[in-house]
Amino acid sequence: MVEAVDIAVVSFDRFVNVSDADRQAVSKEVYDAFSSVGWVYISDHGVSGVDEVFGLAKSFFDLPIQEKLRWRLKDAEVNQGYTADGDEANGGVDHKECYEHRRFANPQCPSSSELPGFKETLDNFYSECLTLALNVLRCLAMALDLGDAFFDNITKKADPQLRLIHYPSIERKIVEQEGHARIIPHTDFGLCTLLFQDNVGGLEVDPFHTGDFKPAVPKQGTALINIADLLQRLTNDRCRSTIHRVVSPTFAGDVLPSRYSIPFFIHPDPDVLIDPILKEKGEVKKYEPVKAGEWRVWNTRKNYTTLKEGAATV
Numbered sequence: 001m002v003e004a005v006d007i008a009v010v011s012f013d014r015f016v017n018v019s020d021a022d023r024q025a026v027s028k029e030v031y032d033a034f035s036s037v038g039w040v041y042i043s044d045h046g047v048s049g050v051d052e053v054f055g056l057a058k059s060f061f062d063l064p065i066q067e068k069l070r071w072r073l074k075d076a077e078v079n080q081g082y083t084a085d086g087d088e089a090n091g092g093v094d095h096k097e098c099y100e101h102r103r104f105a106n107p108q109c110p111s112s113s114e115l116p117g118f119k120e121t122l123d124n125f126y127s128e129c130l131t132l133a134l135n136v137l138r139c140l141a142m143a144l145d146l147g148d149a150f151f152d153n154i155t156k157k158a159d160p161q162l163r164l165i166h167y168p169s170i171e172r173k174i175v176e177q178e179g180h181a182r183i184i185p186h187t188d189f190g191l192c193t194l195l196f197q198d199n200v201g202g203l204e205v206d207p208f209h210t211g212d213f214k215p216a217v218p219k220q221g222t223a224l225i226n227i228a229d230l231l232q233r234l235t236n237d238r239c240r241s242t243i244h245r246v247v248s249p250t251f252a253g254d255v256l257p258s259r260y261s262i263p264f265f266i267h268p269d270p271d272v273l274i275d276p277i278l279k280e281k282g283e284v285k286k287y288e289p290v291k292a293g294e295w296r297v298w299n300t301r302k303n304y305t306t307l308k309e310g311a312a313t314v
Contacts, residue, residue, distance in 0.1 A: 005205045005214035008033040009222065013044035015135060023142070030136060031143035031239075034227050037207040038240035041222040042136065047128045049121065050196050050262070053164070056121055057260050060099060060110070061166040071108040073100060076301040079161060081108025085168065088303050092184035095170055096246075101126060101162040126162045129194055129264040133160070136192065136225055137266070144235065144279070151191075154292075157269040160190075167202075167259040172248050175256060182246035182259065185213075188228035189299040190267040195224040200259040201249040207242045216244070230268065230295065233287040236276040268292040 008029060015026040033040035060068070065084065073081035083098045101109065101122045110118050137151035167182045175182060182202055197203060197218045204213040216224060232241040248256055268274065270293025276285040 003214060004217045005037060005039070005207060007037055007039045007041055007205075007216060007224070009041040009043055009219065011044045012042045012046070012132070012135070015139065016046065027139040027142040030139040034140065034239045036240070037205070038227045038242040039205060039207075039216065040225050041219050042132070042225055043219075043222045045132050045223045047125070047132055047196075047223060049125050049128075052121060053125050053196075053262055054198065054260055056115075056118055057099070057164040057166065057262065060115065060118065060164065061097060061260075068097075071099070071110060073108060077297050078102070078105070078107075079296075079300050080106055092179045092181065094181065094183050095175055096165055096167045096182055098166075099164040101164075103130070103159045122162060126160075126264075129162060130160060130266075132223065133192065133194055133225075133264065133266045136194075140231075140235075140239070144238070144277070146277070154268045154272045155266070157271075158267055159270075160267055161265040163263050163265065165261045165263070167246065167256075167261075169258045170256050172254050172256055175248055182248075182256075183244075185243050185245040187241045187243055188226065188265060189230065189295065190228045190265050191231045191234075192228055192266050193226050194264040194266075195226070196262040197224065198260045200257055201251075202246045202259060203244065203261075204247055205242055205244045207240065209243055213243075213245065213247075215250075228265070230274050230290075230292060233276060233290070234274050236278060236283065236286055238279075267296055270294075270296070 010026060010029045012026065014022045030040055068082050069084065071082045073079065073083050080100050080102045085095060085097045088094055088098065103126065106119065112119065134152060134155065138148050141148055141150040174180060199218050201215065201218060203216045205216045206213045227239045227241045229241045231239050272292040273289050274292055275289040276287050278285065
């Protein structure tokens with residue numbers, strides 16, 4: 001059996017409810033994890049209703065495909081709504097379907113008459129995920145001596161993305177073809193990502209981009225958080241945006257069971273210039289500045305087959 005990647009587990013209750021000394025200690029633990037493997041498990045995270053959201057996800061994805069297509073994602077800049085199996089790919093074939101929920105507007109969202117409680121429950125869950133994510137970013141700001149409010153100031157108009165993912169039951173031989181996966185190897189492209197996963201497994205991490213993928217196993221009651229590309233650029237490689245993928249769970253037979261996960265992607269305000277922060281004398285910037293909004297739209301558009309020039313978006 002392949003050994004799981006060594007990812008620290010940090011109790012977040014010590015950050016939000018105790019002394020400054022404890023907050024500093026938690027900040028160091030989080031930074032140490034993000035600057036080594038790029039991932040951390042957060043326990044005592046304060047996000048409620050995780051099981052309820054998994055239940056809603058199953059109810060949504062169990063709907064007939066033609067009904068789900070009524071809410072199909074159509075716009076890379078808005079990036080909200082449903083994507084069918086095969087709609088999203090970045091150099092390979094992913095076998096999954098998704099629903100994206102946003103902070104300010106969700107025009108491609110089922111109404112209360114169509115799917116009772118769906119929007120209201122996701123709105124509440126979204127708010128708690130955003131609070132947790134901003135607190136994690138405060139840890140980084142404290143550890144890097146940027147001031148506690150550094151990330152608050154660049155996320156005032158931010159529109160993070162809550163995603164429900166369903167990996168349908170599928171034959172192992174299909175997923176394990178060359179160029180196929182439940183999700184092909186990739187890095188996330190925002191600031192950081194929160195992830196809640198079920199117990200099926202299959203998430204693997206390549207911390208040092210060597211091709212040596214190791215399982216990031218589900219841990220009950222935790223949120224798994226990883227660094228994304230813009231935060232690696234902003235910290236001039238102090239924090240690691242690491243490659244990850246979703247493959248066949250090791251225990252499965254010839255047919256893989258369904259899998260559900262709930263990532264929450266944090267992005268900066270669209271007009272923020274992501275320019276590497278230098279902390280040491282003689283340090284050289286490793287990246288050119290990029291506009292956060294332009295970076296997000298470009299990455300989103302290239303990932304969706306339905307949003308590429310000439311592709312259908314019905």
